[in-house]
Amino acid sequence: MGLGWRPAMQAALYGSDGFFVRASEGPRDHFRTSVHSSPLFAGAIARLVERVDAALGHPAAFDLVDVGAGRGELITALLAALPEELAGRVRATAVEIAPQPIGLDPAIRWRREIPESITGLLVATEWLDNVPLDVLETDDDGLLRTVLVDPATGAETLGAEADPADRSWAGRWWPGEGRIEVGRPRDEAWAEAVGSIERGAALCVDYGHVKTERPVFGTLTGFRQGRQVPPVPDGGCDVTAHVAMDAVAAAAGVPHRMVRQREALRALGVDGARPSLETARTDPAGYLRALSAAGAAAELTDPAGLGGHWWLWHGVGLGDHGTMLW
Numbered sequence: 001m002g003l004g005w006r007p008a009m010q011a012a013l014y015g016s017d018g019f020f021v022r023a024s025e026g027p028r029d030h031f032r033t034s035v036h037s038s039p040l041f042a043g044a045i046a047r048l049v050e051r052v053d054a055a056l057g058h059p060a061a062f063d064l065v066d067v068g069a070g071r072g073e074l075i076t077a078l079l080a081a082l083p084e085e086l087a088g089r090v091r092a093t094a095v096e097i098a099p100q101p102i103g104l105d106p107a108i109r110w111r112r113e114i115p116e117s118i119t120g121l122l123v124a125t126e127w128l129d130n131v132p133l134d135v136l137e138t139d140d141d142g143l144l145r146t147v148l149v150d151p152a153t154g155a156e157t158l159g160a161e162a163d164p165a166d167r168s169w170a171g172r173w174w175p176g177e178g179r180i181e182v183g184r185p186r187d188e189a190w191a192e193a194v195g196s197i198e199r200g201a202a203l204c205v206d207y208g209h210v211k212t213e214r215p216v217f218g219t220l221t222g223f224r225q226g227r228q229v230p231p232v233p234d235g236g237c238d239v240t241a242h243v244a245m246d247a248v249a250a251a252a253g254v255p256h257r258m259v260r261q262r263e264a265l266r267a268l269g270v271d272g273a274r275p276s277l278e279t280a281r282t283d284p285a286g287y288l289r290a291l292s293a294a295g296a297a298a299e300l301t302d303p304a305g306l307g308g309h310w311w312l313w314h315g316v317g318l319g320d321h322g323t324m325l326w
Contacts, residue, residue, distance in 0.1 A: 003151060006132045019236070019239070035070070041270075064092050067122060067124040142177075145160065154232035166184065187244075190252055194254060194314050198316070208243035248312065257313045
């Protein structure tokens with residue numbers, strides 16, 4: 001008999017030998033994120049850190065929390081990109097289930113749980129898409145049933161009728177029949193994360209959809225060594241599903257702003273514009289560096305790729321500037 005997708009994903013991703021727990025390999029070995037794509041991404045987030053710091057009045061200690069930190073790539077890059085004075089006030093925390101990487105900057109605290117009280121900025125890049133969820137389908141009698149999966153093969157069958165909480169979530173956030181990926185665990189995880197902010201902001205960067213664009217057949221899939229593969233929850237591949245971003249935003253219970261990554265990065269100075277050809281004549285080396293940066297920026301802002309990700313921003317205790325820092 002199969003398992004519901006939520007426990008199957010939990011074991012496959014975060015079990016004792018789960019995909020994200022193994023010390024021998026990291027997520028970047030299997031898929032490419034904005035963090036791995038270019039230092040321009042960390043540079044843009046660093047500018048946000050500076051703006052939050054200013055809005056907070058430059059506190060003596062500024063909490064910088066990276067949730068779903070992978071192997072610490074983003075928070076390491078952020079510390080390097082920040083002005084020295086601000087970096088000296090930062091309390092850097094990486095939240096991750098995987099073991100702490102060897103050689104990590106000792107200034108970065110590595111822990112499994114989000115700190116209870118944060119004054120500063122919490123960032124979660126491609127975290128919620130890996131928070132396990134259940135999947136529902138409508139049977140021939142019109143009843144929503146939980147989809148069961150064989151962890152060894154990925155074969156699916158229909159199980160019992162969905163529980164009331166999942167049916168309620170589906171009725172509110174996923175209109176119509178078909179295959180439904182119940183985002184309730186993601187809503188709860190993000191609400192808890194935002195709830196940890198005493199003063200500051202929380203930023204979620206992820207691929208997802210909104211109510212008017214829910215995919216009829218869902219988005220559950222797998223990735224292994226850079227290739228998309230069937231989502232078999234045996235621990236051998238990443239198992240992921242797009243995030244119902246509007247449901248996540250509402251669950252936090254505080255004002256928010258939500259835009260595509262393309263728009264957010266352009267507002268933060270990452271636009272992918274090619275350098276002037278005149279520069280090639282006057283400064284060939286500088287031209288090549290600028291051309292390389294433009295190529296990286298183009299990848300980060302490509303609306304059909306990374307630029308199509310959503311940025312969900314919540315300001316807490318920042319007054320009128322809470323949702324307008326970029």
